[in-house]
Amino acid sequence: MAGEIPDLEAQVRAGTGKGAARQARRDGMVPGIVFGGDKEPLPINIPFNKLLTKLRAGRFKATLFNLKVDGHDDVRVICRDVQRHVVKDLPTHIDLMRLKRTTKINLFINVEVKGEEECPGLKKGGVLTLVRPEVELVVTAADIPEYVTVDITGLEIGDSATISRVDLPEGAKPTIDRDFVVATVSAPAGLSASDDDEDETAA
DSSP states (O other): OOOOOOEEEEEEOSSOSHHHHHHHHHTTEEEEEEEOTTSOOEEEEEEHHHHHHHHHHSOGGGOEEEEEETTSOOEEEEEEEEEEOTTTOOEEEEEEEEOOTTOEEEEEEEEEEEOGGGOHHHHTTOEEEESOSEEEEEEETTOOOSEEEEEOTTOOTTOEEEGGGEEOOTTOEESSSSOOEEEEEEOOTTOOHHHHHHHHHHO
8 A cells, every 4th residue: 555655856957066056056946966776876956945845844854755857767765864054944955865665764654543433432422532643654665555544443432542553564663662542532521431431330
């Protein structure tokens, strides 16, 4: 189950060195380099505004991109470094690393919920809270899930679903080495889990 990988568009940069990099910045570009993958380094330019938008969206270094460069095959890359202006804090250079299909990387993956129809806590008026809408996983570049699923079947009010209840793809594992909470079923406002238990006993 491979997720949709966002595109990152770039151009081949003519020339290398500080002079070519300065010219790129004057032209509204951010100079960069693509390395790794048993290939020669490729100097590139990325449109400043497009790069800044992606940087401001967050988790840029934890996002896998499909790099599109005219005249070259698309390649999966991940950012290894962003150099910034010391005063303006704007990007001035970027390093991208090519990934092999077997490369292990850390990525944030969306969490979806299943089992709501079989969750007694929700049937009693409980409120589902997705504590972690995303979880950080170690995955291979060739098998990145679009999302993972947490099962809340059987949860009562006051219960939690931890990462151990999440269906992970083969080879994927959490970056946090503990059974952390992903979702909870809590009592609605004005009702505690103990109140619910008392109602059941009275019934």
